[in-house]
Amino acid sequence: xxxxxxxxxxxxxxxxxxxxxxxxxxxxxxxxxxxxxxxxxxxxxxxxxxxxxxxxxxxxxxxxxxxxxxxxxxxxxxxxxxxxxxxxxxxxxxxxxxxxxxxxxxxxxxxxxxxxxxxxxxxxxxxxxxxxxxxxxxxxxxxxxxxxxxxxxxxxxxxxxxxxxxxxxxxxxxxxxxxxxxxxxxxxxxxxxxxxxxxxxxxxxxxxxxxxxxxxxxxxxxxxxxxxxxxxxxxxxxxxxxxxxxxxxxxxxxxxxxxxxxxxxxxxxxxxxxxxxxxxxxxxxxxxxxxxxxxxxxxxxxxxxxxxxxxxxxxxxxxxxxxxxxxxxxxxxxxxxxxxxxxxxxxxxxxxxxxxxxxxxxxxxxxxxxxxxxxxxxxxxxxxxxxxxxxxxxxxxxxxxxxxxxxxxxxxxxxxxxxxxxxxxxxxxxxxxxxxxxxxxxxxxxxxxxxxxxxxxxxxxxxxxxxxxxxxxxxxxxxxxxxxxxxxxxxxxxxxxxxxxxxxxxxxxxxxxxxxxxxxxxxxxxxxxxxxxxxxxxxxxxxxxxxxxxxxxxxxxxxxxxxxxxxxxxxxxxxxxxxxxxxxxxxxxxxxxxxxxxxxxxxxxxxxxxxxxx
Ligand code: ADP
Ligand code: MG
Numbered sequence: 001x002x003x004x005x006x007x008x009x010x011x012x013x014x015x016x017x018x019x020x021x022x023x024x025x026x027x028x029x030x031x032x033x034x035x036x037x038x039x040x041x042x043x044x045x046x047x048x049x050x051x052x053x054x055x056x057x058x059x060x061x062x063x064x065x066x067x068x069x070x071x072x073x074x075x076x077x078x079x080x081x082x083x084x085x086x087x088x089x090x091x092x093x094x095x096x097x098x099x100x101x102x103x104x105x106x107x108x109x110x111x112x113x114x115x116x117x118x119x120x121x122x123x124x125x126x127x128x129x130x131x132x133x134x135x136x137x138x139x140x141x142x143x144x145x146x147x148x149x150x151x152x153x154x155x156x157x158x159x160x161x162x163x164x165x166x167x168x169x170x171x172x173x174x175x176x177x178x179x180x181x182x183x184x185x186x187x188x189x190x191x192x193x194x195x196x197x198x199x200x201x202x203x204x205x206x207x208x209x210x211x212x213x214x215x216x217x218x219x220x221x222x223x224x225x226x227x228x229x230x231x232x233x234x235x236x237x238x239x240x241x242x243x244x245x246x247x248x249x250x251x252x253x254x255x256x257x258x259x260x261x262x263x264x265x266x267x268x269x270x271x272x273x274x275x276x277x278x279x280x281x282x283x284x285x286x287x288x289x290x291x292x293x294x295x296x297x298x299x300x301x302x303x304x305x306x307x308x309x310x311x312x313x314x315x316x317x318x319x320x321x322x323x324x325x326x327x328x329x330x331x332x333x334x335x336x337x338x339x340x341x342x343x344x345x346x347x348x349x350x351x352x353x354x355x356x357x358x359x360x361x362x363x364x365x366x367x368x369x370x371x372x373x374x375x376x377x378x379x380x381x382x383x384x385x386x387x388x389x390x391x392x393x394x395x396x397x398x399x400x401x402x403x404x405x406x407x408x409x410x411x412x413x414x415x416x417x418x419x420x421x422x423x424x425x426x427x428x429x430x431x432x433x434x435x436x437x438x439x440x441x442x443x444x445x446x447x448x449x450x451x452x453x454x455x456x457x458x459x460x461x462x463x464x465x466x467x468x469x470x471x472x473x474x475x476x477x478x479x480x481x482x483x484x485x486x487x488x489x490x491x492x493x494x495x496x497x498x499x500x501x502x503x504x505x506x507x508x509x510x511x512x513x514x515x516x517x518x519x520x521x522x523x524x525x526x527x528x529x530x531x532x533x534x535x536x537x538x539x540x541x542x543x544x545x546x547x548x549x550x551x552x553x554x555x556x557x558x559x560x561x562x563x564x565x566x567x568x569x570x571x572x573x574x575x576x577x578x579x580x581x582x583x584x585x586x587x588x589x590x591x592x593x594x595x596x597x598x599x600x601x602x603x604x605x606x607x608x609x610x611x612x613x614x
Pocket of ligand 2: 031034035094095096100101
């Protein structure tokens with residue numbers, strides 16, 4: 001028998017190792033950005049093409065490398081960042097495993113140019129699949145430029161695993177955001193296919209957050225600070241009223257490293273307790289500094305989990321710090337959405353004669369009167385259903401005849417709701433009222449129907465916007481005083497991308513300079529909103545929806561628009577608005593589910609009600 005165990009050739013070993021370190025273009029971008037930070041750069045440029053699939057380049061003005069170091073940097077376990085095992089417990093740099101460049105070199109074509117200040121000439125190295133193709137002195141700027149071309153060119157299987165361009169770009173932007181947020185004193189730029197996505201000058205943390213996430217962020221932030229002997233916490237939390245429905249802007253950094261930490265996340269959630277509307281998430285940007293000895297970051301480079309020695313103490317300190325900030329900025333007092341209009345179900349005093357409630361209706365109110373309907377700011381009646389059909393013996397819930405892709409997705413939900421649809425039966429009478437400024441309640445033949453006003457309006461608007469995209473052009477109302485708005489580079493990029501579609505809906509948006517726009521018109525029937533907040537909301541939503549690869553641009557926009565201009569829970573509605581909403585809802589193709597897939601209404605059946613009295 002022959003001996004059969006062999007050492008893998010370096011190139012194969014490197015390729016295997018690379019699979020663990022570099023999973024996608026974003027992982028390579030992260031490694032390069034972190035190396036530039038470690039090199040002490042004050043200016044870092046990230047350039048990508050085709051979502052990093054053909055090019056990821058990072059140019060920095062950091063310390064540069066000597067010719068020998070430049071060559072060494074591609075060897076596995078070659079690092080300048082630790083020398084002895086004890087260094088491992090005092091790590092202040094981003095990298096230390098000496099794996100990143102070796103890994104990237106195994107699976108891409110790399111062009112490195114680097115020069116130290118003290119050297120006359122720099123060095124250039126070209127490597128392909130771990131093989132040095134060329135190495136020579138060259139004239140170049142101080143600092144380092146690394147271009148990674150055709151990532152995974154020799155590992156087609158991995159290349160095929162990459163997601164859509166939008167998803168991969170999003171991942172790169174996430175990494176860029178994390179690195180640049182924790183280094184506000186460093187200037188950063190990011191370009192994608194020659195377009196500027198971010199241009200961030202060295203600044204304060206607050207300005208950096210706004211530069212990354214949108215200019216309006218600076219008014220939304222409350223500082224958090226806590227200094228104890230062992231733990232230092234600083235950063236910002238978002239004011240509760242700006243809490244998002246999606247888990248968006250939540251950042252923890254430990255010793256300048258982005259981390260995920262569900263336990264600490266919970267401590268912030270706990271601090272926000274009661275202050276947030278249901279199903280919303282607070283924003284936070286929290287920087288924790290602890291003695292490197294008390295934190296285990298000797299972890300895999302792609303992992304973001306860390307272990308703190310004293311996580312219980314940290315939990316308590318963090319919660320206290322956040323609560324203190326919320327208190328100091330007097331956010332803690334009542335955030336009562338629904339004092340008005342609430343129905344009081346407390347027991348009547350003993351012996352008191354209870355009069356049956358009287359329902360008063362407005363005898364002058366005429367739902368057919370279009371004049372009154374005009375008063376209603378939030379709705380315009382575009383569909384054919386009228387009041388008669390709503391109160392007719394049988395509520396006709398329009399069956400979708402032509403389903404959009406979106407509605408196809410929702411068909412499942414609709415089907416499962418079919419039962420309840422049938423059971424809706426007739427709406428008995430006009431006793432429709434708003435409950436807790438949040439729900440619309442009405443009596444139907446099978447019981448009590450409770451409609452979520454926010455979700456209902458979202459559905460109505462979504463269908464209206466989708467319709468507009470398909471067919472017509474909405475009327476636009478000229479702004480009396482056109483507003484000039486500036487956006488962050490990334491927001492401006494998206495706005496430029498969607499402004500034509502927004503014009504179909506009625507927005508008139510003209511670019512002025514790179515990140516500045518003049519808004520000369522807004523949808524005629526949707527005048528009651530803050531322009532800046534809404535546009536930023538739409539952009540933010542749109543950006544998040546980009547992750548959903550099946551969503552086409554128009555549906556994404558219709559969704560984002562609807563989510564942002566739909567009336568919120570907590571809005572008091574006039575009687576005619578309530579009626580108009582119910583009317584419009586049941587004229588929708590899919591009145592049962594919101595665009596995000598939630599049930600719009602529920603019916604409490606007679607049986608359920610009867611059971612309560614048994
Ligand atoms: P690590 O960062 O874990 O040390 P890398 O493979 O990322 O490992 O980099 C290897 C070495 O190459 C680094 O330790 C550093 O000395 C050098 N290096 C990498 N990128 C740069 C850069 N942009 N500027 C200066 N030196 C760099
Ligand atoms: Mg590194």
